[in-house]
């Protein structure tokens with residue numbers, strides 16, 4: 001793989017940078033109240049619409065579905081430049097843009113792609129993910145939500161949990177059990193569920209950081225057309241693995257770039273914090289940890305480019321996504337630990353802390369904890385890496 005940028009790619013960067021400089025002053029900051037999900041939806045989808053109108057939505061999505069049809073490298077340049085300029089990111093529609101959409105591109109029928117992809121890019125439709133259940137998180141294949149075929153519909157009954165932004169979603173990528181007698185992984189189907197169907201009840205969950213992101217979704221005899229199934233009946237586990245490969249492999253790219261900026265902030269903070277007569281940066285242990293983290297972020301960037309180029313070749317990221325997710329969650333946790341050591345008591349204050357790119361350190365610390373759980377826990381990523389990369393025996 002050639003890691004240098006071509007002239008055309010540099011021209012794309014230039015043009016995008018100029019556009020961002022022109023439009024970002026009009027965009028303004030995101031809603032101050034993070035629990036106001038309606039306001040967050042309005043803000044995030046308005047930005048998505050601006051990208052779409054300017055030809056910057058879905059950089060690497062096919063042109064026939066409203067994307068730009070560009071190379072993965074231009075997609076990386078897009079992420080680099082938007083992150084560098086402090087532009088909004090995917091926000092409440094992270095499911096639609098980062099993994100439901102790519103799954104539809106890889107697995108859906110032409111009619112399903114024509115119906116769903118462009119509205120995601122235009123900012124018209126927001127998606128959520130209905131995979132986890134109260135008794136099926138890591139062990140997702142034990143999910144119990146039942147779908148019984150009745151004519152041209154599935155009648156779906158069950159309960160989903162930790163469904164991010166379900167309150168403001170129009171569609172849900174839903175995993176259901178269509179054959180209760182088949183071996184666990186073989187009786188599952190992947191459905192597209194409109195969120196306004198009768199029988200759906202969304203109940204927000206309040207967490208340590210307040211209400212907002214999560215909901216439980218109760219499904220009581222919800223009739224979902226069979227035409228909304230993606231892939232064959234009972235082949236949903238394979239389709240879900242495609243979804244996960246995007247969710248773990250490429251969905252965190254922009255965050256990784258943000259982490260590089262955050263590490264530069266931490267290095268700057270280390271030169272300002274004094275202990276007795278020396279600064280924190282004079283402490284060899286602090287310098288060593290900063291250097292180690294810098295090298296690891298660099299390695300993750302190379303891994304990202306490898307994953308992106310594999311996705312381009314094969315349509316899927318594969319287990320490289322799990323390697324990334326596992327390492328990234330660990331690096332971010334250690335960055336939060338280092339920030340805690342540098343900021344000391346100041347890090348416990350609420351609100352923006354000590355020059356950390358506008359971050360609230362307490363929120364940031366809680367967020368880094370979620371990274372080792374969301375999209376499959378770190379233990380599960382270790383199992384996948386052990387089995388699929390290292391060829392170790394399967395877990396019983």
Ligand SMILES: Cc1cc2nc3c(=O)[nH]c(=O)nc-3n(C[C@H](O)[C@H](O)[C@H](O)COP(=O)(O)OP(=O)(O)OC[C@H]3O[C@@H](n4cnc5c(N)ncnc54)[C@H](O)[C@@H]3O)c2cc1C
Nearest residue numbers: 129130131132137138162163164370373374375376377379
């Ligand atoms: C920020 C965030 C957003 C999320 N958004 C969504 C969403 O939109 N939609 C959705 O469907 N879900 C979502 N989830 C849920 C997430 O997918 C689950 O929390 C995750 O899969 C873990 O499942 P669980 O919570 O049931 O934990 P459990 O599976 O009960 O795990 C508990 C502990 O046991 C460990 N463990 C379990 N099995 C094994 C094993 N075989 N080997 C070793 N250790 C094991 C786990 O690693 C973990 O430490 C989200 C979670 C977070 C944190």
